[in-house]
Amino acid sequence: MTRFFWVREDRAIAEKYGGEAHGAHKWKLPGVQCHSCGATWGDVGHAYPCVDLSRLPEHREFEKSRPEPFSEFSRLRELVRPLAPPEAVLPPATRFGPLVGTAFGRLAPFVWNAEVLLVHRDPLERLQAEGVRGLSACPTALRFRQKNPPELLELQVEPRGRLHPDCIPPDVPPPCTTCGRFGISRPDEPILEAASLPGDRDLFRVGNFATMVIGTERFKDAVLRLNLDGITFRELPTR
Template sequence: MSLSTKRRFFWMQEDRAAAAKHGGEINAWHTLSLPGVICGTCGETWANTGHEYPCVDLSQLPERKAFERPRPEPFPEFARLREQVRPLTPPHSELPPGTGFGPLVGRASGTFGPFAWVWGQKLLVRRDALTQLKTEGIRGLHACPTQLRFRQKDPPALLELQIPPHGRLHPDCIPSDEPSPCVTCGRWGLARPEVPILDAASLPTDMDLFKVGNFATMVVGTERFVEAVHRLGLDGIRFQELPARDGVAPPHGM
């Protein structure tokens, strides 16, 4: 039996009905990030979304202030700043322009269920729900403190999940006329395919939660993760099964 038929994967998105039921609101973002890039090769000025490392602390960097103001920089300056943070990040992190670091900072109010989303992109988990998932044996859960300011007393303990990018979209869902990534900055202007297909051979085997490596706004959970969430009765996530096919995808994107 092939790898793609043995394992099932699910695209995870915000369950807006559950969010409305709990009524919590969050307005927050990461205050430190790599700058965007101005590329002299492809002529694009751009920054990425979906790449965040909330557990990475940049406070001791001599040039910390260089990561405080979002802005584009010429590629050589961007690359210089990227090398400053690389030793602090997990091995093999790609760190495209716009990568965020450090805790989520901002305001929050109301009540929250086991999971909460920020702008439909960043996944937060209540501390008690995280403990339950770890007790169920869910692998690869790395949660980081947030710096959310609540107005009410006894605010919930919300943690941000640091979800690493792994794996690729399968070539079958990528248009054949799609330009290759820029050889200098790595920009790949792919729109999300209408029917995303995962490259089964590229997906991690030792974690139950990850982002798609070449489309990092997509959060993916394994069947083990989905079953644990349902078994524990944890709301806040809508699951859509993704097809996965054998075959190694080309190294598109950063």
């Protein structure tokens, strides 16, 4: 049976390397002001760096962070949908395009920018050669303050699978039927819903809690075998 691991930043290793990367995606869907649940919100963890919105005549409408009424948010989301992966849910504040910002210093093979997972070209290709499935990455637009900067890519880690209802408090309201907001905090002891987990990829995000990156045992074993620094693993139960 496949084992699954919560992939997080190894902060001690990041401090040891000493470098940093900071940026934001070039385009984004607006947040939403929902007339049904009354919430003004945007999701975190939904990012598609390989999706280029420059071909849209309306691309400038995706450059500024702001909340919009649900009807306007829906209009903008439908403009983007044909360019996004077929299974993308595209909640409010979904990000697109390259990460724009700055970076400096020596960086670990895996680098985090908040919930965004970055990787150098060589480690990515070595993982793919090891048979790790479904890894997709695109160039960043980070400006380095050094000569001969590394080629740093952003992994497009798409949401798949779900947290099991058993780890979600029973008093949490169901998702809003209009905007989809599901106001849960991350459980202290996450459980993955086994039937929802993908079988075609070794790295993904949790669909209903997208800040959580999950790797399979194949991904974990390849990372450890190749001595790739920057991430830690915590095994999660499935049910």
